[in-house]
Amino acid sequence: MYKKSRARYFFLLPGVFWILTFTLFPLIFSLYLSFTNANMRNFTRATWNFVGFENYASIGSDLRVGETVVTSVYLTVGSLLVTLILGTFMAWLFNHDIPGLRIFRSILTMPLFAAPIALGFMGLILFNETSGSINSIIRGLGGTGVRWMTDSWSARTAVLILDAWQWTPFVFVIILAAMQSIPEELYEAARLDTGSGWAVFRSITFPLIAPALGTVALLRLVETFKILDIPFSMLGGGPGSATQTYSYYVYLTGLRSFNMGYASSLAYILVIIAIIISTIYFWRVRARFE
Amino acid sequence: MATLNKEAAAQPVRAVQIGRSRLGRILLWVAVVVAIVWVLYPFVWAVITSFKTQREALEPTIIPFLQFQPSMENWSAELGLGARETTLALGNSITISIGATTLATVLGTLTGYALARFRYGIGNRNIVSWVLSQRFLPPVATLIPFFLVLQRLQLIDTVPGLILVNTTFTLPFAILIMRDFFADFPDEIEEAALVDGANPLQIFLRVALPLATPAITAAAIICFAFAWNEYLFASVIAPKDAKPYTFLVASTSTVRGVHFGYLATRMLIAITLPVVLSLFVQRYIVRGLSLGAVKG
Structure with missing residues (x-):
């Protein structure tokens, strides 16, 4: 009776209506724009004509797309690997009997809430080739300074490190939560069988945190592919266009060159990828929401 | 352990x-x-x-x-007298973040409560998945439509325009956190109130809402942090009068050249508030940021 009360629509609809209006409508509008030559060359009002699949056809011959995809894939895969490995290792460390775990956990999650656009400046300071402290440390250890700002792959790596630094705590807290939900009896039984911590990790811990790892990996995959703020503020997409990610390129095309129709078609490729990944994601976790 | x-x-x-x-x-x-x-x-x-x-x-x-x-x-130089640009941008950031947080938290609490307490024909978990899938969308895909629509509505470079944008992006977090809170919270007190003849709205306002204060606070803080950190839409929609602090920070290097001390100062001002607030929502971080996939 209560569960089916008519009042249930009063509670649900405002939020649903908001999302329909401000997410679904823009998405449909942007799908429409992707089939037009929308532009704002006079800088005041956009005009458009229907052009069919022309935008999508020209993506294939756009040389800039290839380079930005390479950058995005490098950042995404690299950051994903680093955050998953470091985050799991940190979770394993803090899953030992450590006094003050709560305080440590709070400290370790601080980077998650720092604005990425500001972290780009943190990168600018830390990775500066002559006075940055990272090159100072490398030189102090006897190495030669890395050309973080002027070499393409080093610059991409600097962005990768910064992104991984921000998101390792995310993997850490989630995997730690997963590890802490493993029943203690399992460990006790395993420890009687084998003395090696690595064997316990491989045969007990890892299989049980694997679902959480998969979930985190999917989430990070989508999030990292959207990355734009850090390369924007740290290097302005440079050197040259080395740290321009795919999202960055969509942004430049649509809102700096005002080639909005073409930018919408580029963005829609991203939407389709996001829909595929989110379908997999919610197919995995939807039982939780019953 | x-x-x-x-x-x-x-x-x-x-x-x-x-x-x-x-x-x-x-x-x-x-x-x-x-x-x-x-x-x-x-x-x-x-x-x-x-x-x-x-x-x-x-x-x-x-x-x-x-x-x-x-x-x-x-x-x-950044916070002293005469730093009018900074004061204006920080003021904008605060207004935008509080506005978006309020809207998202109110809508999120209603919808979260709805999804935890009532049954819908479409299937509750389908609705939850749909709401959360909004977080997967690449922002650049909605950037152009938002820009064009806000332009028509003459909301470009206004605080309400950015409040609208940030409410949209933070709403899924608020819905999720509130849904999870109510779903885990036994509804016996509410059932008792129902038996006593209270209607659903009275039950929500007088029984459920007071109990949910900690979760509402957490949802609000997480929404606030995300709204405060938003940069992409701000750079397109509010480049002048309504610009928030993130946008001001992003334009630093072009104004002054690379001045490390000054950059560090601005960076710290930009990150301090959300980072400090995050220390109070530790219990909700895991669930909120994993979109409900992992219980923390």
Whole structure:
């Protein structure tokens, strides 16, 4: 009776209506724009004509797309690997009997809430080739300074490190939560069988945190592919266009060159990828929401 | 795991391993310290740099007074009298974040309550998945339509325009956190109120809402942090009068060249509020940020 009360629509609809209006409508509008030559060359009002699949056809011959995809894939895969490995290792460390775990956990999650656009400046300071402290440390250890700002792959790596630094705590807290939900009896039984911590990790811990790892990996995959703020503020997409990610390129095309129709078609490729990944994601976790 | 280790240590079988385990504890603590340093180092470095003049900022010195003379130059340039641009941008950031947080929290609490307490024909988990899938959408895909629509509505470069944008992006978090809270909270008190003849709205306002204060606070803080950190839409929609602090920060290097101390100061001002607030929502971080996939 209560569960089916008519009042249930009063509670649900405002939020649903908001999302329909401000997410679904823009998405449909942007799908429409992707089939037009929308532009704002006079800088005041956009005009458009229907052009069919022309935008999508020209993506294939756009040389800039290839380079930005390479950058995005490098950042995404690299950051994903680093955050998953470091985050799991940190979770394993803090899953030992450590006094003050709560305080440590709070400290370790601080980077998650720092604005990425500001972290780009943190990168600018830390990775500066002559006075940055990272090159100072490398030189102090006897190495030669890395050309973080002027070499393409080093610059991409600097962005990768910064992104991984921000998101390792995310993997850490989630995997730690997963590890802490493993029943203690399992460990006790395993420890009687084998003395090696690595064997316990491989045969007990890892299989049980694997679902959480998969979930985190999917989430990070989508999030990292959207990355734009850090390369924007740290290097302005440079050197040259080395740290321009795919999202960055969509942004430049649509809102700096005002080639909005073409930018919408580029963005829609991203939407389709996001829909595929989110379908997999919610197919995995939807039982939780019953 | 705490109890496990204590039990293990108490068992006689483990005695042979104590020597190895002591070395293990030392290595463990070393690794913990390394992890903490790895996370805190950039923050500490930024704080140090913010108290340096441009010339000193080019030297890799760490200890104030001994190695360099700390200076308030950057902080007073940014926050002192006459820093009108900063005051304006910080004011905008606060108005936008509070506006979006309020809207998202109100809508999120209603919808979250709805999804936890009532049954819908479409299937509750389908609705939840749909709401959360909004977080997967690439922002650049909605950027152009938002820009064009806000332009038609004459909301470009206005605070309401950015409130609208940020409400949209933070709403899924608020819905999720509130849904999870109510779903885990026994509804017996509400059932009792129902028996007493209260209607659903009265039950929500007088019984459920007061109990949900901690979760509402957490949802609000997380929404606030995300709205405060938003940059992409701000750069397109509010580049002048309504610009928030993130946008001001992003335009630093072009205005002053690379002035490290000043950059560090602005960076710290931009990140402090959300980072400090996050310390109060530890319980909700795991669930909120994993979109409900993992219980924290």
